[in-house]
Amino acid sequence: MDLSTLVSQFHFIRPYWLLLCLPFAVLLWLYIRRNPELKVQKTSLPEHIEAALKVGDAGWLKRLPVTFWAMGFCIAIIIAAGPSWQRQASPFGEDKAPLIIMLDVSESMLQTDLQPSRLQRAKQKIADLLALRDGGRTALIVYAGSAHIAMPLTKDKAVFLPLLDAISPKLMPRKGKFAEYGLIEIDKLLINGDINAGAASVLWVTDGLGSDSKSQIIDYFNQANKGASALVTNTDRKPSLQLIILGSGNSDVSAEIEFQHDELSGLASEVGGYYQSITVNNSDMVNVNRQIARNMIINSDSAEPWQDMSYPLVFVLVAIFLMWFRKGWTLQWCVVATIMVLSAPQPVLASTGIYQTIAASNVVFTVAVEAAPSRVDSIQQRLLDTWYDAWLTREQQGHMYFSKGQYAKAAAKFTDPLWKATAFYMAEDFSKAHIYFMRSDSAASLFGAANALTQQREYIAARQLYQQVLQQYPSYTSAQVNLQKLQKIIDDINRQSESQANTENEASKELGDAPQTSDGAEEKVSAEMLVQQTYTAEQLLADDALTQAWMKRVEGDPGRFLATKFNLQLNQRQKSPTK
Template sequence: MEFEIIKQFHFLRPLFLWLLVPVLVFIYINWRSTEKQQDWMNVLPAHLVSVLRVGESGWSKQLPLKLGLLACFIFIFIIAGPAWHKQASPFGEDAANMIIVVDVSESMLQKDVAPNRLLRAKQKILDILDLRKTGQTGLIVFSGSAHIAMPLTKDQQVFSPLLESISPKVMPREGKFAQYTVPLIENMLKEITSPSTILLLTDGVNEASSMAFSNYLSNSPNQLLILGIGNEKVQADIPYEYQTLKKLASDTGGAFRSISADNDDVEWVVKKAEYNMLISADNTMPWVDSGYPLTFLVALVFLSWFRKGFLVKWCLIIGFTSISMAPAPVQAAQWNFMDLWLTADQQGQLLFEKQQYSEAANTFETTSWKAASYYLAGEYDLAQNYFLREDSLSAKFGAAAALAHQREYVAARAMYQEIVSADPEFPGAQQNAELMQSIIDQIDQFSESQSNNNEDLSSKELGDEPQTSEGSETQVSQEQLIEETLSSEDIMNNEELSEKWMKRVESNLETFLGSKFYYQLEDGNATMEYSSDDKALSE
């Protein structure tokens, strides 16, 4: 924002700046006169100089003159008409569009921010919507695929139930591919002529995502704001990659900040969006003359000029102001001597070769190397997460291996089978799929034999536990499948039935989103990539 102000800054009446010339001439003449007096004083003996001087010496003696010159500079600055933004357009609220892009991958369930990253992101979105008074808002969610959860709309009430239903469970594909959101963003904004704001809420991005956003925004008037979801000061199983997000914001000319416990981050987003709208307004809108508030500074100087002892007052005011405005001490960032000579990936490579895999994983910036390091370090959950941040068969193969080490045999088999379907000749995929199948069969046979021996086995829902086998089928009685049929007249005329029907709709929203996203993935619309060469979408 500060950089944009510098770019837009200019004077509405620049000819008045010529008044600086006589002021500068006066300063020069006064300086030469002072120098001559000083030369005369240097000729006299030191014991006579102290007697001949009347009053104070040095810069303090001419402080009124200096304050007067400062007032002249401010006055000239004011009448020259400083300006850096235009008046708001009366049609500005139609242009204040924002697309919110939310990461719904598994890493967003980390609890370095309470209650977890995803819930905090949802809370921040609702706070932003409450503070935004104008403009349209759209919502895109992504993990292994990207989906439009809500097109651009001015109805902000629809977002609350929608956000409650969004979780990793409704996403049809695992992963963390923010690059698939770029074609959806372009499609949503293709009919919008005014610049819009893209708000990305995530805890990290991969190299492909950074490249996709950079390519799109290099030819787009839209701005990217990144609200990092995580806390770099709190240890988490999947680290918060705030440095990567900061670099993405810098590369795209956008802005980045991490979420805060208060509403400062929410206000930051809304102000950034409003400012982007204002500086992109129609060229016919007049510039705002921003010099008028400075007239009070000139008035304070001249009002105090005739008062006896004003020098002491001004010194006190300037002293207390300087103390109160002194910047707080800034803690130095962590620094490593090796950073002067080697990149993070080069340092990680050295650690990797020394078989210090955990340290290498924390050092690497490249996603694939981080995933491989975590895998060799035995941190298979982290390895799976980072393997799924790349959309390739080799990365999927690594994720399947990590799942197998976590005894997620069914999920590992499914992933190996996907690789075989895509490339039957992929090395090791068919053999590992058969191995997973044999392990599942052995577990099923063991479970069946235990059941035939009438042994009491405690069972529990899988939930977050690893699914080692397929289990047995559950018989559902016909009575459980009977649904109550309600007519529209019954719903409208009966308040109890109306409330019951609304609860049923809300409870089915998660199922609806899951089905919708699944069909979009099957159609190939959720994994399309942005092409900067011909502005086409490639699958």
């Protein structure tokens, strides 16, 4: 539980026990008054003479037993009062808190700073979370350049997990990284799932933000928690939406596409949500599951009893009174505790993490300049970066390096996706430039992404992107000019492909992950080969062999099903933007 929630809900179940503090304070004052040796008496004698004239224990050693007795009595009063800050879940209740998972399946999620990849690890964590959730409906939204509901709210894990396993960037009909498009799908689930009251949680699994994602997500969740969601209407009470961000990435390992840990954590704080990084063990999903249950309990109308949180203090109280088992043990235990604290080994994780971060940044710098810097140059660069960090923001440093023509350094400093993509493009790192260009849905970003694909000889994909730019922005003349030039290149390759269609070196074939540079030679298939057989229900039920043959023709790959579904949805939205 976060500190703000703890402070707002902290109270005592039995507060009248705190009245015992008044008579206890009076008795303690009387006891000290009747024992003058417990008072701090100041004399005008020098310290060495005063120490020689005193007989027996004096000072703080004499007052130590009384201090511990006072502490023990105060702890006992607190235990009797019953401090509490959270409700106790009913053993007969069922976790009915709905969960909407919004999964980022853009190309950056294929980075391998988390093994085997960010996306694969995220899907493993989602499966772990489903195993921890006892009841409750779960939905899945996937997004890249468009957002789609892959699974509506359901309790059936047997259906959910195969679809989750089939999710990949190849299924998405449009490239990009627009989490804000998933907000409309969340509203659809809130309406169709009949979540009109109570609490719902949104688990957003991603490695970074798009250009406009942050502002729109902040506005959406702030309005939703104020009961001002525009699409959820005709209800007396709006659902309370909690945003949980699961950062899928590793900041300590270098990656081509950086993991935006700080930006995601800051976004969660701005909307009053919760941020959790992926861990090696299952503690991350335990924390996420606890946050989901906590949100349900806080916003629930049921009267669950407040949980008495004073039980751990009982062990502290017992430990204090055990010190009086023998005479003098109070002092001995204090000495032992002090020695243990002072002799504890100091953690070295912080310095190790800093060293790994610096080493990772040096690797990136080495690749950018294609030369290994000397030890002196590396130290100078670190000192220079520290000086810049003290006076300039990352954006200002990026513009400074960009103006000097040091585009690789500028790309490492920029946080704005458009500027970052432009710097990568100028540094001739076109694959990264394309990924960051696709994090914005503006004309300039789509045009830049098409140019980056052209530089990688991905002519077919670039042509589709140019056509998309012209479809959305017909007056964009630069895209029209580039499209005409690109079409000439594709036509030339097509003619060469047709002339070699019957040879083994056919240029139109797509070999693995090689760029698709042309449409390829058209294959002519006879009409007889395209005849499809149809059967009636009576024929299928009457013949078992015919039934088995028909079942083999049924598509069983959930990935193909999702890809077809997403393409149809995107085409429908483009034809009817209001839907």
